[in-house]
Amino acid sequence: MKHLSLNALAFAAATLIGTVAVQADTKVPFALDWKFEGPSAAYFAAIDNGHFDAAGLDVEISAGKGSLDAIPKVATGAFPIGFADINSLIKFLDQNPGAPVTAIMMIYDKPPFAVVGRKSLGVSAPGDLEGKVLGAPPPDGAWAQFPAFAKAAGIDMSKITVEPVGFPTREPMLAEGEVAAVTGFSFSSFLNLVRLGVPEDDISTILMADHGLALYGNAIIVNTDFAAENADLVKGFLGAVAQGWTDVIADPEMGAKAVIARNPAGDVALEQRRLQLAIDANVVTDYTKANGMGGIDPARLSAAIAQIGENYDFQNAPDAALYFDPSFLPEGNFTLN
Numbered sequence: 513m514k515h516l517s518l519n520a521l522a523f524a525a526a527t528l529i530g531t532v533a534v535q536a537d538t539k540v541p542f543a544l545d546w547k548f549e550g551p552s553a554a555y556f557a558a559i560d561n562g563h564f565d566a567a568g569l570d571v572e573i574s575a576g577k578g579s580l581d582a583i584p585k586v587a588t589g590a591f592p593i594g595f596a597d598i599n600s601l602i603k604f605l606d607q608n609p610g611a612p613v614t615a616i617m618m619i620y621d622k623p624p625f626a627v628v629g630r631k632s633l634g635v636s637a638p639g640d641l642e643g644k645v646l647g648a649p650p651p652d653g654a655w656a657q658f659p660a661f662a663k664a665a666g667i668d669m670s671k672i673t674v675e676p677v678g679f680p681t682r683e684p685m686l687a688e689g690e691v692a693a694v695t696g697f698s699f700s701s702f703l704n705l706v707r708l709g710v711p712e713d714d715i716s717t718i719l720m721a722d723h724g725l726a727l728y729g730n731a732i733i734v735n736t737d738f739a740a741e742n743a744d745l746v747k748g749f750l751g752a753v754a755q756g757w758t759d760v761i762a763d764p765e766m767g768a769k770a771v772i773a774r775n776p777a778g779d780v781a782l783e784q785r786r787l788q789l790a791i792d793a794n795v796v797t798d799y800t801k802a803n804g805m806g807g808i809d810p811a812r813l814s815a816a817i818a819q820i821g822e823n824y825d826f827q828n829a830p831d832a833a834l835y836f837d838p839s840f841l842p843e844g845n846f847t848l849n
Contacts, residue, residue, distance in 0.1 A: 539570045540749060543582040543594035545653075545730060547575045548775040550787030551699060551794075553767030555595075558756030560770050567748030573774075578679065579653030579697075579730060580604075587613040592738040593749060595619070597653040598731045599820060602835050606826050612736040615836045617750050617806040619757075620729025620794040625654040625661070627718040628701040629693030630686060636716045638662075638723050642671035647691035649679050654695040657720060657727060659823035664724025683708060693718075699789035703782060719793070727816045728808060729794060731836070739840070746840050754805060754846035761796065761848060764788050796848060804845025808836055 544552055555573055558564050564571045574591070576582055582594030583604050589612075598615045605611055627646070629635025635644060638661075648655040662669050675691055682694045683704040694701060698717050705715055721727070732753060739746045760767030768784035775783075799809065810832065817830045 537570050538568055538745060539572065540564075540593060540745070541591045542571050542573045543576060543585045543591040544573060545576045545579045545582055545595050545597070546697075546700070548573075548771050549700065549778070550764075550768055550771060550783035550785070551790040553760045553764075553771050553783070553787050554753060554756035556756075556770035556774060557759045557767055558752045560773075561756070561759055563752035563755040563759075564749070567745075567752045569745070569749060569752065571749070571752075578649070578651040580651055580656070582733065583613060586733050586735050587611040589735050589738070592735050592742075593746070594733050595730055596733050597623075597656070598728050598733075598835060599623075599816070600653055600656055601731075601733060602817065602820060602830070603656075603824060605834055606824075606828055606830070609828055612738075613733055614736055614834065615731035615733050616739070616746070616838070616840045617732040617753065618728055618808050618836075619731055619753075619805075620790075621797045621800050621805075622719075622721050622794050623657075623725070623727055623729030624697040624699055624790065624794050625657045625695075625720040625725065625727070625729070626698035626701065627654075627658075627661075627693050627695055627720070628686070628698065628705065629716045629718065630689075630710065630714050631716050632714050633689060633692040635693045635718075638665040638667055638718055641693060642668055644692035645673045645675050645690075647675050647677040647682055647685050647694040649682055649695070650676055652679070652695055653730075654697060654720070657725065658695055660727070660819050661720040661723065661725050663822055664819070665720075686710075698793060699786045702789070703786050707782060726812060726819050728813065734840075736837075739837075743840065750806065750840055751842075751846070754848075757795065757805065757846075758848055760787060761791055764791070800845075800848060805848050806841045807838055807845040 579597040580600040582596040585591045586594040687708040764784050764787050768780045771783050772778050
């Protein structure tokens with residue numbers, strides 16, 4: 513009997529371990545906004561350094577095609593969690609009332625929306641865009657905010673020739689002088705031009721946030737139906753993301769290597785620099801130093817919504833509660849050290 517009892521205990525223990533293993537292997541697809549480049553390093557670091565695993569998550573990261581790309585993926589439930597531009601999310605929810613998607617963790621406290629031009633082509637400041645050709649990919653998050661930026665910066669859009677371009681041709685067209693400037697994310701367009709041989713001192717990076725744009729940038733978004741049923745999982749996911757960001761802030765080279773492990777065609781030095789640009793300009797800001805990472809200032813979000821409304825006709829009354837849910841964040845947000 514004693515032998516049988518020990519076997520029974522062993523079987524019970526094995527069953528328990530198997531149950532824990534299943535729980536620790538919860539698969540969570542995660543939709544990025546863009547391809548695997550430096551700023552995505554934190555999510556790969558969260559995998560490589562065991563943060564997702566410690567939260568009981570098996571996260572599979574998929575590349576995106578622009579900062580709007582993840583929103584419908586998450587809204588339809590194809591992905592439970594994604595990374596997208598909150599301003600585009602606001603418009604999406606206005607056009608699709610009741611869609612089960614919201615932002616839950618701000619990553620780019622200062623958005624990387626920018627106009628990147630060439631000084632040799634006459635573009636150094638916002639007003640220089642008048643009379644020039646601007647290349648803009650229609651699905652680009654920066655282009656989506658351009659009307660609000662133009663109004664805030666006092667630019668007459670009727671005096672700009674807008675050339676729709678594809679993401680792959682955006683920087684090459686600027687490098688060849690076919691357009692005088694492009695819209696894009698500051699860290700990506702700048703370094704893409706450098707890689708194409710454009711001298712750094714000929715590149716002008718006009719960050720929209722430095723010229724009156726009050727908007728936030730990209731955030732972690734979630735399918736609200738999924739979140740309602742998996743609140744602890746979502747909290748664990750966010751905690752792992754925060755740890756990933758802490759890791760790459762402390763060691764950007766490690767972060768760049770994590771990216772290149774998934775994108776062998778890339779260059780470690782280039783992606784490390786791209787990551788550092790994003791950290792310095794978009795992630796570690798005066799606000800996140802003082803208030804932690806992940807949260808928002810409700811007054812600023814209200815101002816941003818009003819600014820969006822200056823150039824976008826809301827079909828429904830804007831409601832900030834629909835766009836950002838802080839309930840999955842810890843009190844005081846996440847520290848970055």
